Amino acid sequence: xxxSWSAPPTQLLLSRNDVHIWRASLSLSFASxxxxxxxxxxxxxxxxxxxxFERDRSHFIAARGILRSMLASYLGVEPSAIRFCYExxxxxxxxxxxxxxxxxxxLSHSEALAIYVFTQGHExxxxxxxxxxxxEMEQIVEQFFSVRxxxxxxxxxxxEKQERFFNWWTRKEALMKATGDGLSYPLDTFxxxxxxxxxxxxxxxxxxxKEASKWTIGDVGPGEGFTGSFAVEGGNCEVQYWQWPGSSxxxxxxxxxxxxxxxxxxxx
Numbered sequence: 070x071x072x073s074w075s076a077p078p079t080q081l082l083l084s085r086n087d088v089h090i091w092r093a094s095l096s097l098s099f100a101s102x103x104x105x106x107x108x109x110x111x112x113x114x115x116x117x118x119x120x121x122f123e124r125d126r127s128h129f130i131a132a133r134g135i136l137r138s139m140l141a142s143y144l145g146v147e148p149s150a151i152r153f154c155y156e157x158x159x160x161x162x163x164x165x166x167x168x169x170x171x172x173x174x175x176l177s178h179s180e181a182l183a184i185y186v187f188t189q190g191h192e193x194x195x196x197x198x199x200x201x202x203x204x205e206m207e208q209i210v211e212q213f214f215s216v217r218x219x220x221x222x223x224x225x226x227x228x229e230k231q232e233r234f235f236n237w238w239t240r241k242e243a244l245m246k247a248t249g250d251g252l253s254y255p256l257d258t259f260x261x262x263x264x265x266x267x268x269x270x271x272x273x274x275x276x277x278x279k280e281a282s283k284w285t286i287g288d289v290g291p292g293e294g295f296t297g298s299f300a301v302e303g304g305n306c307e308v309q310y311w312q313w314p315g316s317s318x319x320x321x322x323x324x325x326x327x328x329x330x331x332x333x334x335x336x337x
Contacts, residue, residue, distance in 0.1 A: 072290030074312040081142050083172065083189045088306045090289055090299060091139060091185040093313035095131040095178060102127050105134025108148035132183045135313060136176055139185060143172055156249050175246055184291055186299050194246030196239040197289065197297035206234055239298040240286050247284065247300040
């Protein structure tokens with residue numbers, strides 16, 4: 070799937086049916102990183118210092134600083150004025166002081182590429198992954214995918230498996246992030262479509278036949294070598310794709326290890 074990323078409008082308007090998805094590069098200059106760091110809260114700065122490698126530290130600062138700038142644009146406040154609280158799974162949300170707008174959001178990053186999603190009042194989740202070789206892919210499918218998904222995976226050719234695997238994984242991750250603690254199903258108890266470009270389909274959940282109808286799952290085309298998905302509560306959504314100003318339109322990426330794949334990229 071190829072997504073057309075546009076420059077954002079001067080005034081950001083987020084209606085009840087809108088889903089705004091943003092793409093941003095986290096490979097920024099030292100000066101830009103320092104500027105974004107100034108907008109972070111004390112706990113965010115302390116968390117940044119826990120990263121062992123400078124690249125990871127810079128990516129965290131950039132991802133959170135850009136998130137604050139985006140939210141500030143929607144809310145009409147300074148980025149440093151944004152206050153977060155956190156759900157049990159670590160998912161950030163706006164404190165009640167900003168509740169009049171009821172903006173829901175989520176973010177994900179892989180390598181130096183971040184994607185963000187914003188809605189008005191609808192729970193939402195997003196995930197992005199750089200598609201790379203995973204020697205344990207068959208074992209992961211066997212452990213985490215549903216019976217139907219495992220059967221379908223077994224019918225694929227070797228050349229098809231990697232792309233379909235990441236299609237599945239990002240859709241499942243996006244849904245889990247959207248539901249938070251609200252959907253207590255393991256990854257192997259719900260089915261999603263893995264057909265590239267086949268958006269807006271949650272096939273079924275094992276324990277609740279009505280659960281699937283509550284969610285919309287869509288593709289995000291972050292750029293060459295990457296795949297992404299979002300999940301949003303409800304339907305009839307109008308999706309718009311924005312390129313964060315100053316970010317390169319060419320997606321960054323390089324091969325990463327399978328160990329890195331299992332390290333959480335859920336900074337939001």
